[in-house]
Amino acid sequence: MHDDIDFTEFVTFTVAGQMFGLPISRVQDVFKPSRITRVPLAGAEIAGVLNLRGRIVTAIDMRRRLEANRREDGASVMAIGIEARGESFGLLVDAVGEVLKLADVEREPNPINLGGKLAALSDGVYRLEGQLLVVLDVDRVLDLRGERMAA
Amino acid sequence: MDDLLREFLTETNESLDRVDAELVRFEQEPNNGEILGNIFRLVHTIKGTCGFLSLPRLEMLAHAAEGMMGQFRDGLPVTTEAVTLVLSTIDRIKSILDALELSEQEPAGDDVDLIGELNRLTASQTMPPPAPRSAIAPPRSAAIADGKEAAQQPWAERSASERFEDERGDRLANHSIRVHVETLDHLMNTVSELVLTRNQLLEIVRRNEDSDFKVPLQRLSNVTAELQEGVMKTRMQPIGNAWQKLPRIVRDLSADLGKEIELEMHGAETELDRQVLELVKDPFTHLVRNCADHGIEAPAERLAAGKPEQGAIRLSACHQGGHIIIEIADDGRGLDLARIRAKALERGLATESEIAAKSDAEIGNFIFMPGFSTAATITSISGRGVGMDVVRANIEQIGGTVDLKSTPGAGTTFTIKIPLTLAIVSALIVEAGAERFAIPQLSVLELVRAANGGEHHIERIKDTPVLRLRNKLLPLIQLKELLQLGPGGDERGFVVVTQVGSQIFGVVVDGVFHTEEIVIKPLSSKLRHLTVFSGTTILGDGTVIMIIDPNGIAQALGRLAPQGEQIEIGEAEAVVEDDLTPLLVFRAGSQQPKAVLLSLVARLEEIDCRRIEASDGQYLVQYRDQLMPLVRVDGGKLKQDGAVPVLVFSDRGRRMGLIVDEIIDIVEQRLDIEVASERPGLVGYAVVKGSATEIVDIAHFLPQAYADWFRRRDPRPLPAMRRIMLVDDSAFFRDMLAPLIKAAGYHVTSAASAAEALAAIRAGARIDVVVTDIEMPDMDGFELAAALRRDPATAGIPVIALSAMVSTDAIERGRRVGFHDFVAKFDRAGLIAAIKERTEDLHEAA
Numbered sequence: 001m002h003d004d005i006d007f008t009e010f011v012t013f014t015v016a017g018q019m020f021g022l023p024i025s026r027v028q029d030v031f032k033p034s035r036i037t038r039v040p041l042a043g044a045e046i047a048g049v050l051n052l053r054g055r056i057v058t059a060i061d062m063r064r065r066l067e068a069n070r071r072e073d074g075a076s077v078m079a080i081g082i083e084a085r086g087e088s089f090g091l092l093v094d095a096v097g098e099v100l101k102l103a104d105v106e107r108e109p110n111p112i113n114l115g116g117k118l119a120a121l122s123d124g125v126y127r128l129e130g131q132l133l134v135v136l137d138v139d140r141v142l143d144l145r146g147e148r149m150a151a
Numbered sequence: 152m153d154d155l156l157r158e159f160l161t162e163t164n165e166s167l168d169r170v171d172a173e174l175v176r177f178e179q180e181p182n183n184g185e186i187l188g189n190i191f192r193l194v195h196t197i198k199g200t201c202g203f204l205s206l207p208r209l210e211m212l213a214h215a216a217e218g219m220m221g222q223f224r225d226g227l228p229v230t231t232e233a234v235t236l237v238l239s240t241i242d243r244i245k246s247i248l249d250a251l252e253l254s255e256q257e258p259a260g261d262d263v264d265l266i267g268e269l270n271r272l273t274a275s276q277t278m279p280p281p282a283p284r285s286a287i288a289p290p291r292s293a294a295i296a297d298g299k300e301a302a303q304q305p306w307a308e309r310s311a312s313e314r315f316e317d318e319r320g321d322r323l324a325n326h327s328i329r330v331h332v333e334t335l336d337h338l339m340n341t342v343s344e345l346v347l348t349r350n351q352l353l354e355i356v357r358r359n360e361d362s363d364f365k366v367p368l369q370r371l372s373n374v375t376a377e378l379q380e381g382v383m384k385t386r387m388q389p390i391g392n393a394w395q396k397l398p399r400i401v402r403d404l405s406a407d408l409g410k411e412i413e414l415e416m417h418g419a420e421t422e423l424d425r426q427v428l429e430l431v432k433d434p435f436t437h438l439v440r441n442c443a444d445h446g447i448e449a450p451a452e453r454l455a456a457g458k459p460e461q462g463a464i465r466l467s468a469c470h471q472g473g474h475i476i477i478e479i480a481d482d483g484r485g486l487d488l489a490r491i492r493a494k495a496l497e498r499g500l501a502t503e504s505e506i507a508a509k510s511d512a513e514i515g516n517f518i519f520m521p522g523f524s525t526a527a528t529i530t531s532i533s534g535r536g537v538g539m540d541v542v543r544a545n546i547e548q549i550g551g552t553v554d555l556k557s558t559p560g561a562g563t564t565f566t567i568k569i570p571l572t573l574a575i576v577s578a579l580i581v582e583a584g585a586e587r588f589a590i591p592q593l594s595v596l597e598l599v600r601a602a603n604g605g606e607h608h609i610e611r612i613k614d615t616p617v618l619r620l621r622n623k624l625l626p627l628i629q630l631k632e633l634l635q636l637g638p639g640g641d642e643r644g645f646v647v648v649t650q651v652g653s654q655i656f657g658v659v660v661d662g663v664f665h666t667e668e669i670v671i672k673p674l675s676s677k678l679r680h681l682t683v684f685s686g687t688t689i690l691g692d693g694t695v696i697m698i699i700d701p702n703g704i705a706q707a708l709g710r711l712a713p714q715g716e717q718i719e720i721g722e723a724e725a726v727v728e729d730d731l732t733p734l735l736v737f738r739a740g741s742q743q744p745k746a747v748l749l750s751l752v753a754r755l756e757e758i759d760c761r762r763i764e765a766s767d768g769q770y771l772v773q774y775r776d777q778l779m780p781l782v783r784v785d786g787g788k789l790k791q792d793g794a795v796p797v798l799v800f801s802d803r804g805r806r807m808g809l810i811v812d813e814i815i816d817i818v819e820q821r822l823d824i825e826v827a828s829e830r831p832g833l834v835g836y837a838v839v840k841g842s843a844t845e846i847v848d849i850a851h852f853l854p855q856a857y858a859d860w861f862r863r864r865d866p867r868p869l870p871a872m873r874r875i876m877l878v879d880d881s882a883f884f885r886d887m888l889a890p891l892i893k894a895a896g897y898h899v900t901s902a903a904s905a906a907e908a909l910a911a912i913r914a915g916a917r918i919d920v921v922v923t924d925i926e927m928p929d930m931d932g933f934e935l936a937a938a939l940r941r942d943p944a945t946a947g948i949p950v951i952a953l954s955a956m957v958s959t960d961a962i963e964r965g966r967r968v969g970f971h972d973f974v975a976k977f978d979r980a981g982l983i984a985a986i987k988e989r990t991e992d993l994h995e996a997a
Contacts, residue, residue: 037695038586040634041681049675049687049695054344056687056695058675087675144677 006104012097012133013080016068019133021100021126026138028081030096033059045144047092057081057088065141067117084142091141100133102126107135159200160252162329166193167245177237181229190237191220197244208257209247215269216240222273236268332425335386342382343670349375350691369981376975386426390468390475391419393432397439401464404443411461412447418468423475427569430549434542438479438565439464441539446483446563456560458482474593480564486557491517498523515555516653519543543652547702552594552652578669578698580690581647582662584636587696589669589688590647594701596655598663598733598817599646606815607646609659618646618657627657628708633683651705658704664754667691671698682706733819735798736839739811740785745845746837747798748896749817754799756808760792774806781808782852784832800849809852816840835872873990874898876916878908878923878935879953888982892922895983905930909938912945920989922982925954925961936968949989953982
């Protein structure tokens with residue numbers, strides 16, 4: 001490994017069978033969400049709000065956010081805690097994987113045929129052995145309103 | 152402008168104002184240590200800060216002035232020459248500051264003249280021997296600067312012991328420090344978290360009967376309550392701060408308008424949270440301008456109407472419960488209702504028939520509509536685009552309400568009701584579509600149970616649900632439907648009668664749990680577009696729930712309800728009184744209505760008779776994974792099928808259900824038990840909504856469900872209506888605590904001072920327990936307790952001390968004078984527990 005190559009560490013997770021990564025610098029913690037309170041009238045992506053050690057966390061269902069199939073009732077769910085502009089969010093994902101350290105130069109732009117939500121939220125792709133890792137852009141994932149207005 | 156510079160200017164101007172006021176006195180008493188101290192502090196602060204801000208001119212001037220002032224401060228007599236020099240120095244500082252404020256730069260020029268004079272005077276003086284220093288200067292202001300600073304002066308070489316003395320003096324003299332508001336806000340947030348965590352812990356311990364945590368947690372609870380109160384206090388400011396500019400505004404307006412207006416201010420010392428204060432400043436100014444402009448007539452017109460030429464605007468503020476009530480009243484011409492009607496029609500705010508159907512009060516409320524202005528000509532004073540709609544919006548934004556009352560020819564009164572603090576509010580926890588929500592208590596008038604065939608039931612006019620309440624029709628909104636949690640259509644449930652401005656409506660919910668102090672957490676930015684919610688909160692059990700915004704509901708109601716159905720709304724009834732006790736009224740056994748304190752009822756349930764099992768002469772039902780014993784009020788038989796309403800009482804994890812025939816209503820009213828009862832199971836009789844009602848003693852029924860219900864603490868049932876004397880010089884605390892104690896089932900007499908309490912007790916008032924504040928003017932709590940002890944007739948009355956500070960010293964002193972208990976002022980649960988304990992002691996003794 002060369003010293004002058006920049007690396008980024010990614011927290012990896014899966015949503016509906018696809019592997020994703022978020023830069024570790026943006027991830028606050030990983031937790032098992034419990035007692036999520038549904039928020040009536042809120043958009044479908046908002047799974048609800050929950051109490052994480054006294055902080056109110058807005059839970060965003062990544063399956064809904066990525067327009068994937070709905071999670072089956074009782075299926076396991078994990079949350080990735082993120083802080084953005086003083087607020088706490090929890091991205092609900094199917095499972096959290098290991099932390100990967102990947103060289104920035106190996107990141108490839110989105111394939112042009114990557115469609116829909118994935119293209120809008122993705123910030124590049126890594127070709128790992130056996131599977132693809134889609135890097136998500138945290139701010140775009142959290143920008144629920146802007147996208148709706150643009151659409 | 153640079154924040155630092157702005158802060159420096161604010162701070163310096165404040166001290167200048169203070170010094171200014173004393174300068175006149177300084178001339179007369181040049182050796183007054185206090186004034187000298189203030190001036191020294193001013194120049195010292197300026198000197199210290201200028202270095203950071205690179206303001207060399209001010210720094211040099213202040214440095215020279217400080218040198219001279221330091222000598223005076225150290226006890227050197229002040230000469231006339233020096234006084235003149237001090238005055239010119241202050242004038243110079245002021246002019247530099249003024250320029251600084253305008254241009255953000257020091258003005259050109261120098262102060263060689265003054266500095267030269269100052270230095271000459273400083274050098275010409277010699278230090279007197281150090282020993283008698285403190286004897287010469289008054290002790291409180293003897294040392295203001297910190298010792299290190301002073302010791303650096305070439306003319307003041309002093310010993311270390313002296314410096315130490317200086318520092319001690321410093322602490323005495325500087326009783327206040329400047330803290331950034333952000334720091335306080337952060338502290339408040341942290342305390343809010345602590346309160347929540349404490350609540351969660353209490354909840355956990357409550358579930359575990361014998362927990363080792365109980366005692367330390369009680370202490371933690373007290374300390375948390377003290378801390379919460381302390382931090383709240385730091386954020387409190389007198390409302391007068393928001394009024395400061397008003398006299399000037401009124402004076403200028405009088406001149407501009409050619410009117411004579413006097414501004415009266417009452418209750419300027421009433422304190423409220425600074426955050427709230429900031430938000431109401433502008434609405435105040437606007438309302439006062441409005442009174443001056445639209446309300447007060449020109450002198451000639453006033454004379455013609457038989458009024459004095461001079462008009463008056465009266466501002467008053469007072470605490471009431473957890474709120475502050477502010478009235479802005481003028482003695483002017485009152486609202487011109489005819490003009491408002493015409494205008495409303497012209498603006499298309501309502502149709503002619505709608506206007507015809509509206510009451511005067513409702514017509515008056517048109518002035519709060521966006522874009523409404525009745526002044527025939529737009530004046531420069533109030534017609535500036537900022538309308539009354541903005542005033543109302545600003546006040547509602549902080550959970551307040553604004554109301555107006557107008558009498559033609561006699562004047563207009565605006566009444567603003569706002570919460571004392573935005574951080575913690577009391578809220579009603581309700582259920583709709585299996586979800587829980589919090590509704591801020593501020594806007595809740597009463598609760599009504601609606602059921603088919605009951606006294607109150609939901610009716611429909613076309614598709615609009617309404618409720619007949621007394622002789623009004625209340626528009627209803629189904630919370631479940633509004634929040635899309637399921638089909639409404641349900642004709643039963645609780646109606647939360649809610650008031651927003653002058654609009655009164657009912658929110659239909661499936662269930663009502665209890666009221667809880669909640670800490671408001673702002674809504675996530677992703678949810679802020681949902682106007683029906685104003686925030687989120689964490690309940691004692693750790694779950695997050697949404698806080699309903701009554702204003703949002705009112706808006707939604709406006710959208711949902713077809714226009715044109717006019718509903719008569721009473722005005723007088725909109726006023727909620729504080730010493731009201733919520734009662735649950737029901738029928739059981741006889742036709743005569745019965746009632747229990749709602750606060751005692753954990754839940755109301757309908758239970759299918761087929762689910763009720765009889766075992767060993769006792770009725771039982773499976774309820775929330777437990778077997779819950781059921782008791783009938785009259786001990787009679789159970790019907791065979793159908794459902795029966797059950798009041799569920801819960802205490803330390805145990806539940807008991809009281810089977811009744813019918814739940815009639817929930818009413819809030821003053822609880823005056825007029826006839827005490829000797830009959831077991833009855834506390835006495837009270838008139839509830841016009842009919843004699845039996846007040847049921849729940850304590851009588853609990854042992855029927857669990858023979859050992861009280862054995863765990865006390866083998867006897869709760870005594871009926873013990874009498875509590877509440878002594879506190881603060882009306883706020885009296886208002887806050889009296890309903891609480893009352894709701895716990897006690898009779899409360901309040902006294903505003905120890906002397907008043909003592910007089911009442913000596914005059915023969917029967918009091919079982921005295922709850923007193925410690926820190927009170929004239930006669931404090933310790934003295935009150937001691938006085939009660941001295942008199943054999945009153946020596947037996949237990950005294951519970953309420954204190955902001957529960958120090959070990961105070962507890963020790965309290966025990967000596969005969970306090971039985973110490974409770975932190977904000978620890979409501981602790982207070983009730985202490986009262987209960989003391990009254991139970993009495994019971995045992997009796």
